[in-house]
Amino acid sequence: MKQVKKAAMYSLVGLTFLGLVGCGTANNSNSSQGGSTSSGKPVTIVVASWSGTNVTNGIIDQQLADFNKTHPGIHAVYRPISGNYETILKTEFVAGDAPDIITLNNGGQAPTFESEGAVIPLNSYIKQSNYSLSDFFSGALNMFVANGQVYGIPRDQSPLVLYYNPVMFKQAGISGPPKTWAELYADAKKLTNPAKKIYGIVQTPQEPRWAQFVYQAGGSVMNNNMTQMTLNTPAALKGFSFFVNLYRSGVAAQPQDVGATWGGQALGMGRAAMTFEGAWAIPYLQDTYPNTSFAIATLPKGPVNNVSLDFPTAWAITKDCSHPQQAWEVIQYLTGAGQAQWVEQGGLVTVRKSLIDMPYYKEHPIYENILKQLPNAVPWNFPNGFDQYVNTTLSNETLLAVDGKESPAQALQKLQSEGESILQNGGSQ
Numbered sequence: 001m002k003q004v005k006k007a008a009m010y011s012l013v014g015l016t017f018l019g020l021v022g023c024g025t026a027n028n029s030n031s032s033q034g035g036s037t038s039s040g041k042p043v044t045i046v047v048a049s050w051s052g053t054n055v056t057n058g059i060i061d062q063q064l065a066d067f068n069k070t071h072p073g074i075h076a077v078y079r080p081i082s083g084n085y086e087t088i089l090k091t092e093f094v095a096g097d098a099p100d101i102i103t104l105n106n107g108g109q110a111p112t113f114e115s116e117g118a119v120i121p122l123n124s125y126i127k128q129s130n131y132s133l134s135d136f137f138s139g140a141l142n143m144f145v146a147n148g149q150v151y152g153i154p155r156d157q158s159p160l161v162l163y164y165n166p167v168m169f170k171q172a173g174i175s176g177p178p179k180t181w182a183e184l185y186a187d188a189k190k191l192t193n194p195a196k197k198i199y200g201i202v203q204t205p206q207e208p209r210w211a212q213f214v215y216q217a218g219g220s221v222m223n224n225n226m227t228q229m230t231l232n233t234p235a236a237l238k239g240f241s242f243f244v245n246l247y248r249s250g251v252a253a254q255p256q257d258v259g260a261t262w263g264g265q266a267l268g269m270g271r272a273a274m275t276f277e278g279a280w281a282i283p284y285l286q287d288t289y290p291n292t293s294f295a296i297a298t299l300p301k302g303p304v305n306n307v308s309l310d311f312p313t314a315w316a317i318t319k320d321c322s323h324p325q326q327a328w329e330v331i332q333y334l335t336g337a338g339q340a341q342w343v344e345q346g347g348l349v350t351v352r353k354s355l356i357d358m359p360y361y362k363e364h365p366i367y368e369n370i371l372k373q374l375p376n377a378v379p380w381n382f383p384n385g386f387d388q389y390v391n392t393t394l395s396n397e398t399l400l401a402v403d404g405k406e407s408p409a410q411a412l413q414k415l416q417s418e419g420e421s422i423l424q425n426g427g428s429q
Helices: 054-070 085-095 109-115 123-128 138-142 166-171 181-191 207-216 234-248 263-269 281-288 324-335 337-346 359-363 365-376 387-402 408-424
Strands: 043-050 074-081 101-104 153-156 161-164 199-202 272-277 295-297 308-310 313-317 377-379
Touching: 043 054, 043 085, 043 324, 054 074, 054 324, 054 337, 074 085, 074 324, 101 109, 101 324, 123 324, 138 377, 153 324, 153 337, 161 166, 161 263, 161 365, 166 181, 181 199, 181 234, 181 272, 199 263, 207 234, 207 308, 207 387, 234 387, 234 408, 263 272, 263 281, 295 365, 308 365, 313 324, 324 337, 337 359, 359 365, 365 377, 387 408
Parallel strands: 043 074, 043 101, 199 272, 308 377
Antiparallel strands: 101 313, 153 313, 161 272, 161 295
């Protein structure tokens, strides 16, 4: 894992364009950099991402509408993908009918798509357009660089932070958010009332949530260049054991235990006093649970630090794109002029250093501790071949430990061994 990360949501935009304007099926003739095809019609560029909230879907629609006004030779349209984003895209790649531009996620998705040639290198486009990468946070940018090739331009990011309910804290006689692991446990215990299905912490027990404790104890999941597993250390065991004990001791619960699907929802329902989420939870809570009070704090400090995980995403051009030059023009706009719009209207964390001091953040102090957490964050990532490991193995072993069916040491040893096996086999599982 390189050192220095969204809930189920619904779509505003219908899938009218699905199957009608996919890159493999529309406007396949060559075109100039300026845009339109030899027939005089604008080049259609299909931009796809996972189906987000009404807010985020609407912003992308507006961004592309603004782009189209100033680029008459290109007609960019947005197609949100509902369901299993990665599975649907892989099916479309096989059929040769993938969108022109997609959002690359972190975890194991970006390395897999890059190594399989599903997305193309952008170096030549970056060079010819004199597009500067210096303004991007290196942690977010490096997530999408492999062997010197840039495969994605960062779109947004967010470190995990502590969301908490200040009303519940006050009622429990707690003056503020926990600053250390010991305070986190003590506060969670004081805030837990199983009879009312209220818990100090409600969180899905998954690796993107327990890895932060491993780093805070001085451990890591993989080495910096992701060539070795590093879960077989005392520090990693200390962090993982602390996380597991939150559940075993009864001060933490899984979302389904309180009738929720994720930690943010549990917080909004008043069933959780604390949860660990990123900036994506802010518009969700404000829109869905406007009467629930919440605040954000940096993560409590462990024995060594208060490292968080960061979740960058990026725009990339697919191998099926017949008009990569025009697709690149769209990406330039989305990550350049459109970046401030994406932040201001979507409530997301910028990937550009120059925008950290933008007026929006000063007018919305709810982001203050998210920005404070950002420099001390580890991008969540695994190398090629870790798809199943990330999507299945990590969750299964964590659940066995949380449920008391395995000790934390046994779970980590299995994760260490299976990860080593994947690396030794060159990424095959």
